[in-house]
Amino acid sequence: MILFAGAAAAQVPAPTNPAPAPANQPATYAGSEACQLCHEDIYKAFQKNPHVAVEKSSKRWGEGRGCESCHGPGSKHAESTSAADIRNPSKLAVAEADQGCLGCHLNQPTHVGRIQSGHARNQVSCVTCHAMHKSAEELRPQRRAAINAKCAGCHTAVWASFQRPHKHKLPEGAMSCIDCHNPHGSLLPRSIRTVAANEPGCLNCHGDKRGPFIFEHAPVRLEGCTACHEPHGSANPHMLTRQEVRFTCLECHANTPATMAASRTLGGIPPAFHDLRSPQFRNCTLCHVKIHGSNVSQDLLR
Amino acid sequence: MKILLALLMALPLAAQEKPPAAQETAPAAQEAPAVAPAPQPEATVTGSVDVGYQWRSNVGGSLDTYRSVVNLGSGPKLMGLDLSFESATKRWFDRINVRGYNWGDPYNTAHVDASRHGWYNFSFDYRNIAYFNFLPSYADPTIGNGIFLDQRSFDTHRRMMDFELELMPGKWFVPYVGYSHDSGFGRGITDFVSDANEYPVADKPRDKTDNFRGGVRIELKKFHVTLEQGGTTFKDDQQVFTGDQNFGNRSTPLFGQQLELTNLAQSYGVRGNSIYSKVLVTADPFSWISLFGQFLYSRPDTTVNYSQFNTGQFVDLASLLFFTSELDLVNAAAKQPHTSGMFGFELRPMRRVRVIESVMTDRLHDASSAALNQQILTPLVAAQLADFTDRLIRNYSQQQTDVLFDLTSKITLRGGQRFVWGDAETQGALISGAVTETGALRRQVGLAGVSYRAGHGISAGVDFEGASGDRAYFRTSLQNYQRVRARARYQPMTSLALSAGFSVLNNQNPNPAVKYDFLSHETSFSAVWTPSGGKRVTLTGEYTRSNLRSDINYVVPQDFTTAPSSYRDNGDEASALADLVIPGFGAHAPRLGVGGSLFRSSGSRPTQYYQPIVRFTTPPYRHIAAYGEWRYYGFAEPFYLYEGFRTHLLSVGLRYTR
Numbered sequence: 027m028i029l030f031a032g033a034a035a036a037q038v039p040a041p042t043n044p045a046p047a048p049a050n051q052p053a054t055y056a057g058s059e060a061c062q063l064c065h066e067d068i069y070k071a072f073q074k075n076p077h078v079a080v081e082k083s084s085k086r087w088g089e090g091r092g093c094e095s096c097h098g099p100g101s102k103h104a105e106s107t108s109a110a111d112i113r114n115p116s117k118l119a120v121a122e123a124d125q126g127c128l129g130c131h132l133n134q135p136t137h138v139g140r141i142q143s144g145h146a147r148n149q150v151s152c153v154t155c156h157a158m159h160k161s162a163e164e165l166r167p168q169r170r171a172a173i174n175a176k177c178a179g180c181h182t183a184v185w186a187s188f189q190r191p192h193k194h195k196l197p198e199g200a201m202s203c204i205d206c207h208n209p210h211g212s213l214l215p216r217s218i219r220t221v222a223a224n225e226p227g228c229l230n231c232h233g234d235k236r237g238p239f240i241f242e243h244a245p246v247r248l249e250g251c252t253a254c255h256e257p258h259g260s261a262n263p264h265m266l267t268r269q270e271v272r273f274t275c276l277e278c279h280a281n282t283p284a285t286m287a288a289s290r291t292l293g294g295i296p297p298a299f300h301d302l303r304s305p306q307f308r309n310c311t312l313c314h315v316k317i318h319g320s321n322v323s324q325d326l327l328r
Numbered sequence: 329m330k331i332l333l334a335l336l337m338a339l340p341l342a343a344q345e346k347p348p349a350a351q352e353t354a355p356a357a358q359e360a361p362a363v364a365p366a367p368q369p370e371a372t373v374t375g376s377v378d379v380g381y382q383w384r385s386n387v388g389g390s391l392d393t394y395r396s397v398v399n400l401g402s403g404p405k406l407m408g409l410d411l412s413f414e415s416a417t418k419r420w421f422d423r424i425n426v427r428g429y430n431w432g433d434p435y436n437t438a439h440v441d442a443s444r445h446g447w448y449n450f451s452f453d454y455r456n457i458a459y460f461n462f463l464p465s466y467a468d469p470t471i472g473n474g475i476f477l478d479q480r481s482f483d484t485h486r487r488m489m490d491f492e493l494e495l496m497p498g499k500w501f502v503p504y505v506g507y508s509h510d511s512g513f514g515r516g517i518t519d520f521v522s523d524a525n526e527y528p529v530a531d532k533p534r535d536k537t538d539n540f541r542g543g544v545r546i547e548l549k550k551f552h553v554t555l556e557q558g559g560t561t562f563k564d565d566q567q568v569f570t571g572d573q574n575f576g577n578r579s580t581p582l583f584g585q586q587l588e589l590t591n592l593a594q595s596y597g598v599r600g601n602s603i604y605s606k607v608l609v610t611a612d613p614f615s616w617i618s619l620f621g622q623f624l625y626s627r628p629d630t631t632v633n634y635s636q637f638n639t640g641q642f643v644d645l646a647s648l649l650f651f652t653s654e655l656d657l658v659n660a661a662a663k664q665p666h667t668s669g670m671f672g673f674e675l676r677p678m679r680r681v682r683v684i685e686s687v688m689t690d691r692l693h694d695a696s697s698a699a700l701n702q703q704i705l706t707p708l709v710a711a712q713l714a715d716f717t718d719r720l721i722r723n724y725s726q727q728q729t730d731v732l733f734d735l736t737s738k739i740t741l742r743g744g745q746r747f748v749w750g751d752a753e754t755q756g757a758l759i760s761g762a763v764t765e766t767g768a769l770r771r772q773v774g775l776a777g778v779s780y781r782a783g784h785g786i787s788a789g790v791d792f793e794g795a796s797g798d799r800a801y802f803r804t805s806l807q808n809y810q811r812v813r814a815r816a817r818y819q820p821m822t823s824l825a826l827s828a829g830f831s832v833l834n835n836q837n838p839n840p841a842v843k844y845d846f847l848s849h850e851t852s853f854s855a856v857w858t859p860s861g862g863k864r865v866t867l868t869g870e871y872t873r874s875n876l877r878s879d880i881n882y883v884v885p886q887d888f889t890t891a892p893s894s895y896r897d898n899g900d901e902a903s904a905l906a907d908l909v910i911p912g913f914g915a916h917a918p919r920l921g922v923g924g925s926l927f928r929s930s931g932s933r934p935t936q937y938y939q940p941i942v943r944f945t946t947p948p949y950r951h952i953a954a955y956g957e958w959r960y961y962g963f964a965e966p967f968y969l970y971e972g973f974r975t976h977l978l979s980v981g982l983r984y985t986r
Binding site (some may be wrong): 118119132148149169179182183189190191192199200201213221222223224236238241244245248249261268269271278280281282285286291294300302303311313315322324328 | 510521537722775817
């Protein structure tokens with residue numbers, strides 16, 4: 027029996043039991059093996075997480091302190107097993123918890139290296155989206171379907187828009203939410219991702235709308251694609267904000283020379299020979315084919 | 329005794345791994361004291377492969393609408409491939425992940441990433457998306473004659489790929505390079521527009537964008553800097569050729585002349601390039617303050633060569649000249665310097681208080697010029713040479729202050745303000761009589777919010793924005809608005825999670841010349857129930873109700889009278905899935921999934937769209953699962969009955985998991 031026990035002990039390294047810390051002394055590092063004794067399942071799952079690199083690194087906290095790099099020194103907790111004696115980021119105020127992550131992750135490939143935008147203002151912490159104790163895929167989902175499911179968990183109404191017939195192909199797995207949005211924040215409203223430094227992320231795929239055009243259509247530059255389109259999904263063709271093209275156009279292009287100063291908005295009225303009773307004129311883009319901007323025609327006709 | 333114990337401890341390990349032959353023959357090893365050989369790591373391959381076949385029934389109703397909305401067809405498919413290779417030696421890589429989905433469908437993707445700790449991270453991403461759009465309700469002036477076509481339709485592909493290589497990840501100095509490629513090609517229908525008539529013709533669009541970038545991230549203890557320099561090249565070629573007689577959309581003669589197009593050769597050659605620079609800085613000089621800033625600059629340029637030669641019967645309405653052939657040449661160029669900057673800080677004067685201040689500006693100036701050489705060749709040679717210049721200027725700035733106060737460890741209050749201002753200048757429409765139109769933006773926004781997080785999976789938050797603006801760029805822009813968002817989550821037990829959300833946006837432009845009134849609100853609920861960790865049953869359900877009301881007056885172009893434009897959209901969206909494990913089969917129990925989604929809306933464009941689904945999976949062996957899936961797509965629009973469709977999709981396949 028003693029021999030068998032000895033063999034078993036050889037397979038599992040003996041935990042380094044920390045010396046008990048006096049009550050008035052700050053806790054010291056106990057090492058991840060001490061954590062493993064009670065939190066075996068978490069420890070095992072953590073071995074599949076990219077943060078296990080911290081465990082093997084001698085930088086910052088020292089080798090074998092992967093757990094304590096986020097949870098802080100754990101000698102007191104190891105002794106008392108009380109939750110009050112250990113730092114639990116999920117129980118901390120969001121800003122305080124995020125400080126722990128940003129200690130290493132400042133200036134990652136986000137715009138300013140920290141959580142901005144509505145996520146920060148609404149107390150959405152890093153660990154809300156990034157599972158620290160699980161696999162690499164759950165820490166930072168790579169599969170588009172997994173990313174979309176993660177976002178849809180909170181943004182239910184937005185995901186519902188993708189059930190509409192005319193939408194970007196997210197439910198089909200061709201795109202994910204983060205193709206257009208940067209959840210860590212962006213220069214642009216609604217955390218719209220930017221490409222080529224400061225251009226809206228829409229142009230990443232719609233390069234032909236990028237320009238600069240010789241003759242620009244002002245709303246494309248002043249208000250962006252959402253001036254006319256519902257990018258999440260719509261019942262209207264081409265994801266337009268209105269059921270027919272003419273209403274999308276005419277709601278802005280309703281300034282006569284006389285009313286332009288009074289309305290204090292951009293958008294002159296189309297010529298008077300546009301007789302809307304003729305089906306030919308009910309769709310403005312039949313003639314204004316280069317509605318996003320033209321390189322040839324000032325009236326965006328070709 | 330110690331030697332005996334060491335030998336005994338080594339025994340189980342030695343039993344697991346056969347010592348390498350080299351060790352047996354090495355004399356040094358024979359003379360050395362007994363040491364437990366380290367277990368030899370093995371390369372591992374894990375993941376899954378999912379292959380199958382899909383049948384689509386005949387599409388009832390409009391095949392074109394089906395292709396515009398769904399576009400799935402019949403044939404063999406690689407539904408999914410998800411493999412991970414872990415290196416035993418970790419000499420060249422630690423891990424390589426390979427993923428591919430939906431090969432055989434119109435939307436397919438591939439991804440490869442490889443990494444070696446401390447040396448490199450590499451990723452490659454590929455997407456191929458087919459876009460088909462042919463919806464007669466969108467652009468069909470002939471629908472009154474019973475002819476269903478869409479003069480703005482297309483059948484194109486977009487292919488995107490992206491490479492990125494990061495060196496020495498985790499070190500303080502991290503260089504990286506990247507390359508992205510995006511191309512689109514296909515065919516479509518567009519209109520060739522001539523005075524008093526437009527002619528639907530086939531066109532071939534083709535565009536390509538390449539992006540090259542390189543940079544370095546410097547990560548030190550107190551500050552971090554990213555410097556990136558990049559460049560983009562762009563090419564857009566569109567060609568239209570037709571030799572068929574085409575009477576266009578005007579069926580009646582104009583002043584006794586029947587307008588027609590007999591030949592057209594139209595070619596756009598657009599070339600563009602752009603350089604850009606990006607600087608991002610964050611710093612934490614003291615525990616009570618964090619600083620962040622960024623500077624972004626890009627300068628896209630384009631040059632354009634356009635040629636057009638058309639024959640037929642045309643008219644120049646300005647001079648009432650009828651002519652039979654025309655040659656147009658355009659040379660043009662445009663530049664668009666675009667500068668953005670942002671600076672901010674987070675101040676933590678007290679433990680419970682944070683003040684976040686940010687100021688940003690975004691300045692875009694577009695200047696262009698074009699030279700047109702228009703020659704009317706017959707019946708007389710008339711040449712028109714014209715130079716055009718155009719410009720668009722946009723200056724946008726924003727200052728925002730947020731104060732966050734942790735009332736308790738569970739409740740955080742937020743208040744703040746945002747001031748948005750800007751100006752714009754653009755070329756006005758010729759008919760408006762103004763050479764240049766100018767617009768301004770002024771908006772003062774109040775911000776408030778509260779968030780509550782408690783134990784037992786309870787969290788809730790409310791967010792409010794209220795704005796008072798006196799200038800907006802467009803009649804439908806945000807001006808005086810109130811936006812409220814509320815969200816709550818409750819997890820009464822590990823197996824049950826409930827959430828609810830509500831949002832409302834009310835926007836008004838009270839200017840008597842505009843009178844815009846917009847109100848939208850959305851309410852959503854979701855529930856996930858996974859008793860026993862989903863071993864027997866998993867139920868998920870979501871429901872969203874959305875309402876949108878928009879009223880504004882517009883000017884009817886033909887008589888300058890005012891008419892109301894009212895838009896209504898009241899939608900119900902629901903999706904649900906019940907995933908059941910069929911009992912009585914032990915470890916190889918089949919699973920049955922039943923659910924789907926529906927969308928019904930009323931209002932300006934009533935629509936019904938149903939997608940029920942039934943899925944059956946059975947694992948006959950440990951690593952293999954066979955499955956079958958049935959889907960139904962049903963789409964109907966009462967105002968556009970000719971666009972409805974319905975079809976069945978049946979898929980079967982095998983999934984191998986290791």
